Amino acid sequence: MSVKRVLASAPAKIILFGEHSVVYGKPAIAAAIDLRTYVRAEFNNTGAIKIEAHDIRTPGLIVSFTEDEIYFESDYGRAAEVLSYVRQAIELVREEAGANGRGVTVSITSQIPVGAGLGSSAAVAVATIGAVSKLLGLELSNEEIGKLGHRVELLVQGASSGIDPTVSAIGGFIHYEKGNFEHLPFMELPIVVGYTGSSGSTKELVAMVRKTREEMPDVVEPILSAMGKVVEKAREVLLSDLDDEVRFARLGRLMNINHGLLDALGVSTKKLSELVYAARTAGALGAKITGAGGGGCMYALAPERQSEVATAITIAGGTPMITRISREGLRIEEVLP
Ligand SMILES: Nc1ncnc2c1ncn2[C@@H]1O[C@H](COP(=O)(O)OP(=O)(O)OP(=O)(O)O)[C@@H](O)[C@H]1O
Ligand SMILES: C[C@@](O)(CCO)CC(=O)[O-]
Ligand SMILES: [Mg+2]
Incomplete structure (x- = not known):
């Protein structure tokens, strides 16, 4: 079936125990929580990759006013950097799907505060990979999408244990160590x-x-x-x-x-x-x-x-x-x- 548009969502997480040490091969425990990032992916006719990030404040914005006009300029480097998780996620999927010249528009809305320890980077990467891979006809399991999300974090951050994209992709409670996870029984924690x-x-x-x-x-x-x-x-x-x-x-x-x-x-x-x-x-x-x-x-x-x-x-x-x-x-x- 050829697909025109896909909407995917992925959850935030909390690290219950073991952040930072998990980057050095120690175990950690994390759980997905009920805040989500939504990504819509669709084809466009321009051949370009277009990213609409509705929750991101543009860094380095310069505004000049005259009597009747307003000019906007931006520090393009910083603005592009803030979108690097989404961009890398799209590029990785296009690579996996084989060369594909069709333009893709990705539009993001999120309930997860950015840079706040709740895994916004992993959720946006996982939801983007989920939406774009489905659009391009790739059949990937959530676990495989978690692994691709880990590659995105490694590319952007230089270092990542992979726990955030894993738990965002598969949900629930996990015990994680060196790329391997075990689902812990589900429980309500107050x-x-x-x-x-x-x-x-x-x-x-x-x-x-x-x-x-x-x-x-x-x-x-x-x-x-x-x-x-x-x-x-x-x-x-x-x-x-x-x-x-x-x-x-x-x-x-x-x-x-x-x-x-x-x-x-x-x-x-x-x-x-x-x-x-x-x-x-x-x-x-x-x-x-x-x-x-x-x-x-x-x-x-x-x-x-x-x-x-x-x-x-x-x-x-x-x-x-x-x-x-x-x-x-x-x-x-x-x-x-
Ligand atoms: N809604 C979004 N749209 C586009 N990019 C986003 C969005 N949310 C997060 N990001 C990207 O993720 C970056 C924040 O990721 P970072 O890993 O520093 O913090 P976090 O993932 O929120 O917290 P932690 O990694 O501690 O759980 C943002 O600067 C931006 O590049
Ligand atoms: C700080 C860290 O351990 C957790 C961030 O949620 C980084 C990582 O595991 O990739
Ligand atoms: Mg993060």
Whole structure:
């Protein structure tokens, strides 16, 4: 069947345990959440690749006014860079599909805050690959699309563990290590996400950790190993048949240890730590950064106390989001023949 237009969507994620150390081959645990990026792909007649990114603020915009006219200019390098995940995703699929000269228009709308630790880069890459591959007639499984999403992150960021595109493509809860994943049983976790309102670039934060590790391997390696141990313990607790009260209390303690180790690596900020402590003071059993840090989001585990923790995050100047874990990863929403 020849296809004219495809709409695909892919979810955000939280890293429950193990961000950054996962880049160095340690395990990590992540879950897809119910915020989505939607990508529509269709053929155009120009032969060009056209990207309409409705949620991206154009960096380096220069506006000049005269009496009756307005001129817009832009720093083209920076504007193009911000679209590099989408561009690489389209180019990779065109390569996989064999040379194809037809123009493609990709239009993006997203519910995921950008650069906030919720995997916006992975979701946009996965949804783009999903939509464009279907348009070009490629039959790819969600797992294969996750692997292509990992290649996109490697091309753009220089380094990526692949956990974000994997969980965005397949959904649910995963334990991830060196490119391999295991689905953990689905469970509802009483969490609250707190958004600082500022952003951080994963590419820059991963590069910063790498530099510190190169300069002080004896100091940084034990921190990364301790993070790996936290993840293994968390997996054991998640899979245990302990009753919820004990299980959540242990997971909370492990989250706090993980946050301390991330802080030691230098990826927390004053605001993130303020939200983390506000959540703990309001009764969360644990709270930590989620994602690359440098701004963005934290999350708290707060059974019976979700609304108190949400209020504490607001008072501390953040935006709370009560999210649910999403079973579904990449979804083809609509195909127009
Ligand atoms: N809706 C979107 N449209 C186009 N590009 C997007 C969109 N959302 C994210 N991106 C791309 O992803 C970049 C942000 O990715 P980055 O990896 O730095 O943060 P994140 O993925 O939000 O957080 P983390 O990697 O910590 O989970 C943006 O600068 C932009 O290039
Ligand atoms: C910081 C990092 O570990 C997680 C970003 O969500 C980067 C990666 O795993 O690719
Ligand atoms: Mg990212």
